[in-house]
Amino acid sequence: MGTAIDSKAAAWNAEEVKAELLKKYPPKVARKRAKQILINEALENETPEISANVRTIPGIITMRGCTYAGCKGVIMGPTRDIVNLVHGPIGCSFYAWLTRRNQTDAGPDGENYMNYCFSTDMQEQDIIFGGEKKLAAAIQEAYDLFHPRSIAVFATCPVGLIGDDIHTVAAKMKEKLGDCNVYAFSCEGYKGVSQSAGHHIANNQVFRHIVGENDEVKPGKFKINLLGEYNIGGDGFEIDRLFEKCGITCISTFSGNSTYDQFASAHTADLNAVMCHRSINYVADMLETKFGIPWIKVNFIGAAATAKSLRKIAEYFGDKKLIARVEEVIAEEMPAVEAVAAEVRPRTEGKTAMMFVGGSRAHHYKELFNEMGMKTIAAGYEFGHRDDYEGRRVIPDIRVDADSRNIEEIEVEADPTRYQPRKSPKELEALEKAGYQFKYYDGLIPDMDNGTLVIDDLNQYEAEKLVELIKPDIFCAGIKEKFSVQKLGVPMKQLHSYDSGGPYAGFQGAVNFYREIDRLVSSKVWGYLKAPWQRDPQLSASYNY
């Protein structure tokens, strides 16, 4: 085994690490970053406050992307039968073209536009004279070529600046085409401070323009929606497999492997299960207010978390057969998981991980590392808000700044004809008495050990320092961070789009993840970094001519 890994158990002190991270910054930057770097001291009833969802500092190499990336890339990207048309110069559409590893199964004859990249490819004259006509023509051309059931239009930075009214163009085209739902997203890259704003803009428009369009009652006794699951590397397929096995009907997934009709029928489900709290909690709220569907937080990353989430869903429905079936499924699935966990544990036990991804992902994956006996010593979100760190209890205290105010909040009321509470107040009370939590998320911080680091919007410089100072056994972030971390001799696992492999959700996903992490922390390559003559430069004999 290589020296690089062996030496990583070195002791470190959180205060010193924080001071070191801040040392090189100009005073103003250091002050700001200090509020986003927290040494965790989560106590029983108290969660420390962190600064989150604040502007990125210009010039500081950030891990974040933009609002458009959140809207088109993350939320709408995995929808297969919607033509996602990007109104703007070519780059934005090009970069979001298949790069999230969204998978889909359209069957032999199903519609699938995910492999296509559509753009109005705006040119200088469109910027000068306006691009509305070109957009309308592009929608028409897409319709004539494919006759899709829906076309979604995305605004990029210059579109907002020149004032193209994409919503009016979309509405006019919807009317003109008749059998194609056309709507638009004002998701210009400069809105908000991170991808998170784009998630919000996407979800709002899906709720406004699609949800509730199909009232048809689908078959199934236990009907749920899975919110905040994007089918990266096939995660959604594994979760669907489990639902099916248990007898749970997934009406819609927002938005992994999703179809237009799934969104349109979402209001017919009886429970919303929320995976990624950050990207979609407000949709769960809106579905409850408008249609009366309660929501719970679930997590299908980690075998224990998956079992817990399935039980939670079964308990909600309270059906004895379902509860028994879920137990059977767990009992069937767990042996394979436990076998692999036992196999890898001698090599993973006691090892350390750092995770800086997404807005819930870093929290979810902690479960998987726990199951391997690995400790998460530093974690944070790229685009989380305070409630993702500290739990939903802080939502009333979150100060709304100018950047958040630009992101629309939809006012929702109970639907006059379709609002229907799924449980009576009495039933809800009974569940809550039994410890059932609706509409709740505790956040990352209470789950992190004392003295670990929780860092919001980590940047490249701090990532490099953290790895140098603490030498974790594995670091998890995105593609931009991958190779700079690995140059330091620490394996790096991408957890946004997964660099290779997956699924990691559910029971089979846990098996995949154990094997993947075992591979990474046990790889021989980290032992090759120094050549023999670099490890031992001393000469023992001389060469005589």
Next chain:
Amino acid sequence: MLLRHTPAEITERKALAINPAKTCQPIGAMYAALGIHGCLPHSHGSQGCCAYHRSTLTRHYKEPVSASTSSFTEGASVFGGSANMLQAISNIFSVYNPEIIAVHTTCLSETIGDDLPQIKKKAQMEGKIPAGKHVISASTPSYAGSHVTGFSSMVTAMAGMAESTGKKNGKVNIIPGWVEPADMEEIKRLAGLMGVKSIVFPDTSGVLNGPLSGEYKMFPEGGTTVAELKATGDAVGTLALGDWCSGDAARYLDKEHKVPCKILDMPYGLAATDRFIDALRTMAGITVPDEVALERGQLVDLISDMHQYLYQKKVAIFGDPDQLIAMTEFLVSLDMQPIHIVTGTPGKKFEKRIKELTAGLGRPVNVKAKGDMFLLHQWIKQEPVDLLIGNTYGKYIARDEDLPFVRWGFPILDRQGHQYFPTVGYKGGLRLLEKILGELMDRKDRDDPESKFELVL
């Protein structure tokens, strides 16, 4: 079928681009800037552009790509990005301490009309640029040109650093264009083999194909130094490889510093490499050594050995103009038939040049600048080919149409090694041929009936 909705029938599209064979200018500027030693590329706009460009370059080169951004939010978009840029300049120099910041614009900062030279002046006046450090900039709105022209703009900005002392330094400037780090290395090796003292810029070798050693260097050893860029003004001449990527910078040096230039094709394949070596010989006034003639002879040998398998094979290619021109010439020289050719980069002269190169085929050839891969796929459906050459996005067409496929160009996201193995020069020609023949023969072995399956083909 991955692209099941693509019809064979071609209809005219005026507004809708589908599956582009190009991307936007800033990523080219970012790649070029990484070829300067100690340079931090900076994207002046909202932060998504920078994230996308870094991600795409990282996925292609499998190396860290550091670049900063002005991180515009709505405020900066309304009031202008000057304050963000000034703040960025001081943060960058205090935290990362690069030798040089190479700024490129985005469609956002271009649309609001930020004036970078003006902002740079202000930064200088306010003492935000430390002594001996540099800031250069290129205007790269995404709604004009393509990644190729963005690359060219940043290379021209590099040429803008040239100084002429009036005394020639005996060196030849070589502008290699958007090629792999391994190609830049190969071009330097060839010049070295010939005994020519050269300044190659940009030069990403050592930067984007660096070693794994347990150390992370934000600014690796490689790259053209600022001193070298300044010295380009005193060179005996400039060889620009590929007019799209390198022509403007070469012409600038000619005009501003009287450094005579010769614009050549990128040295892919036999004839283009011959012209490069010959131009190098004439410009430097040297004799071509036997080692170079030997490498050339080996390539000719392989061409003759492979001829029977390549003869009359139809090929579809897509990518960037400089690469496509040289590749078309190479394929024609192998007696292959490049019949569908698409680039996303606009420019009528591309189509004209391809028509000239393929005139000898004696058949019509489909060629389009400012085309897209949807059109290319439709052409292939209309007239099938034996081989497809292009970047990774081509694999969707290759699978649907069951075509042998050689990955070549930018970006290659699903294969590795391209950052280490050159495809320019005679050695690069050997590698291209090996790849092409390998794909064709694998396909034959797969398709032949048992009775026709042979050990020796």
